[in-house]
Amino acid sequence: MSLPSAPQLLRGQKALVTGANSGIGKATAIALGRAGADVVVNYVAGRDAAEDVVREIESSGVRAYAYEADVSQEDQVGAMVSHMVREFGTVDVLVANAGLQRDAALTDMTVEQWRKVLDVNLTGQFLCAREAAKEFLRRGVVPEVSRSAGKVVCMSSVHQVIPWSGHVNYASSKGGVQMLMATLAQELAPHRIRVNAVAPGAIRTPINRSAWDTPEAESELLRLIPYRRVGDPEDIANVVVALASDLFDYVVGSTIYVDGGMTLFPGFATGG
Template sequence: MSDFQPTTAIVTGAESGIGRATAVALAEAGMDVGITYLEDIRGAEDTAAEVRTHGRRAVVMQIDVTDLQRCGQVIDRLAEELGGVDVFVNDAGTGDNAPFLEMTLDQWRHTVATDLDGAFVCIQHAARRMVEAGRGGRIIGITSVHEHQPRVGSAAYDAAKHGLGGLLKTVALELGRHGITVNAVAPGEIATQMTGNEDTDPHPIDRPGVPLGRPGDAREIAAVVAFLASPLASYVTGASYAVDGGMLQMGPQAGSHLQSDDWRQA
């Protein structure tokens, strides 16, 4: 293992869901955390308060990752406030769903600008800080199972997440010589605001088409992010970890749409 010991992290989209759980997990691991939000400042402040219960600093800033001229500046400002950035987690994302023949260019551009263009800018600014500091680093992108498999009605989301996965792999190749690892975490259905189940215990929710039989909890994603951010993951780079209850093994259409457990029978 390396002697990399992270003390500062930035998590975009940390006002709720996976972003919040990740910010708290990194605080538990001993990091001060920069927290970004789009509109929900109360949610971001709640995340910050939870970070502080672990004895760590929290710095909150608003960001619109579709504002490509300014979003990188926010990452720079957070890094300056924190005294550096050892770990950067790109969680901010969205999805506009419509059949391909009905999807508007505005819907396409909104999703791609958020999930891919903004990610490129923010990751680049964080990476430049890490290279300049010369201490190594960790970059982790929250993609989706749809980084790996498509789903009907999600042309823009699928394209953006496939693109983000490819971006992360390329960055892993280029930044390895600086001691910076770059990986993806690809969630399946997680009980968050995006899936309409925020603050819901996922265990009683029945999902016949998922081998583990339920959606995931945001903290189950955060645990994998925390591992990838740690010294224990010093030899992991260019990887994508599906955290999906086995959904990808079923195919994404089956995983989310099967209505019975009949498939379990030989």
């Protein structure tokens, strides 16, 4: 999908995007580069895809590199942020996007499936936000770069408020992201650090391909979307760029739903 490029809202800033070699993370990393930021493309598998993203970002005239790290592992997250500070000098923007699904009915779900999703989707965001916040606090506000000392954008989901039968681990992780984000926002705002979240609805990404890759599946999905189209990764990326910019400097502790109105659907309003 072709969308207008954002102006240079983030010129001179340094951004880290986790899970950035595909889907929403890829689109976000590219959009941040087009907005003027130097970008670290984090991935846990698929180096070739990550390097492709790096090349596309660099075509915007900014710097980028790929970094392999499992965001659920404390030592790897610490090493990733330390490496970024050495390479780029600092961190201005963290997009905590990495996430996965391990789906099963409740009675079939294993503890390993439960823990893996919580470890990546929730603990991973905590670890990345903690390490980024240390750098934000160390550096403080640099007025010629941004009015904020740092920005964290947590990637949540409409399933932080919409129950999702058969996905109890994923829905629980995203519900946790909502309270993680709000609590971090409250704690860090006095230091001029802004924490917010984006909650995507149905987006055309590899993780949910079966929901939209046939006309029949897409037709069924569109019944739940008042705007009557499935979202594209760029729809999320554009909101992330805006949230990370000074245009949204007074937005703190908010979740922006990017879902074509999915959370307005009458059945969801009653949990049905």
